[in-house]
Amino acid sequence: MLKSLVLRVFALGLLVICSNAAVAQDKSNFAYLSLEPEIVTNYISDSAQKLGYVRVSVELMINDVSQLEIAEHHLPLLRSTAIEIFGQQPAEKVKSLTGREDIRRSILKALQEHMLQETGGEVVKNVIFTKYLYQGG
Template identity: 70%
Template sequence: MSFFRCLVFSCITLLSFTAGGAQGQQKVNYAYLGLEPDIVTNYVGQNAVRLGYVRVTVELMIHDVEQLETAEHHMPLLRATAIEIFGNQPEEKVKSLTGREDIRRTLLKAMQNHMKKETGTEVVRDVIFTKYLYQS
């Protein structure tokens, strides 16, 4: 397991304990699902002649383990959403840390909206980028 994944897991575990203590004995039952293979797509460079590409490893935090099968069933929709959102981003946003966070939040909201429309519930609690590479 890579250092970054261990760090993310440790932070999530710590947050789970903190949230559980503050809210009583509520059991947190999150699940994680990776969009495999990595999302690889083009984005528009500073001029229309030049394209860049981005490669992102995306992990989804699912609200409940029982919703994991539902999320897996809708994986083509979730992947298509990620590819579309990354493909529509300008170069400045793809390359900046604040832009990356904006993309993550946009992706989360879009996935939640799609899942709510398809299943009646958001299913996806959070989106985590574990690898983020770009080239212009």
């Protein structure tokens, strides 16, 4: 009797775990899109006599695989927006970890706003820097 009860509880637990995994799998249907080639642009340096530049590889997390084609269609707009935002950053922001996170959030917000205007949906869920190099300034 106790053995039967333990087996039933175990089977019920497995059923719950499997159903939760299936629900999680259904919800996470993200796609990734790379802004190729890498972004290489100048940023505002502390000294007017020195140029600073940043070289960044950017990956975009797209809300759904079905929106990947839409994001690819708007890739020039997305890339231009990221380049523009990097070009407006001061050296201290580019060089610090907290500044880098602020830049990432600014890019994400701008991309979502542009996609909302163009498509009626945010499309971009997240922005990920996979390489981040800076020099000068």
